[in-house]
Amino acid sequence: MVQRYPMTPEGHLALTIELQERKSVERPRIIAAIAEARAHGDLKENAEYHAAKEQQGFCEGRIQEIEAKLSAAEVIELSKLEQNGRVVFGVTVEIENLDTEERKQYKIVGDDEADFKLNKISLNSPIARGLIGKRAGDEVKIETPKGVAEYEITQVLYI
Template identity: 75%
Template sequence: MQRYPMTPQGHAALEAELKQLKSVDRPRITASIAEAREHGDLKENAEYHAAREQQGFCEARIRDIEAKLGGAQVIDPSTLPKEGRVVFGVSVIIENMDTEEEKQYKIVGDDEADFKAGKISVNSPIARGLIGKFEGDEVRIETPKGVVEYEVMKVIYD
């Protein structure tokens, strides 16, 4: 079984989305399909085909979330030893050694990632390069723009 690392907040968000899909979206889509069937010939019934397509997307997302929750590895960074090491779930402040620009990222699971909010996937190039490093360490990270050198300024266990 595949393991899916996630924060407690990410786990709760997936559970909430699953509940929404099962208790609200699925019944609404089923009702839309029934209503579209009443309009007659299904071959040329665009409403019916759109509702069936929507049903397919909904059911696929339900299966995806159930699989992820089944393999969830919930990691609460506040319970980890605070040794200044970059691990899953922490926030990290890094400085670009060329531009001296500082950025803060929180390393989260794939479903939680939101680059604009400063949340990066544990599988992203930056996170993979930072995992295991300590405050004060320098690291070279292969990014889409080329190799960038960063210094780990601070690790925050929030």
């Protein structure tokens, strides 16, 4: 069975753009750098050549990784989901820490889209796993690096 990668439409677009950039800009730039380094002669002691070959390997690996993820992508559009108030992939959820009364808002996204600084958390993160399937008003206990924290889901936004 093929592993599916859940993605938001924005995440799918970002990977598609990265793939195009790597194929049309990065790959030709690296090939040119390799050709230039080759022209300098002895390849055994040519640091520029070895650096360019290493870049090429990384770039080609990333291209293959992106192509695999896009081919197995399951793009989930919130507008097509039943809005029953449950926390599901793609929603933005507001939670309140019951000890500190601190409120945070997170959007639950795919692994490649996760960016904690932008409050986008992976579907596979402990916080998201603890929230999936719950509703506004539910209280959840989530294992954090500082121990178990209790939260109340204050809002589930399908935005």
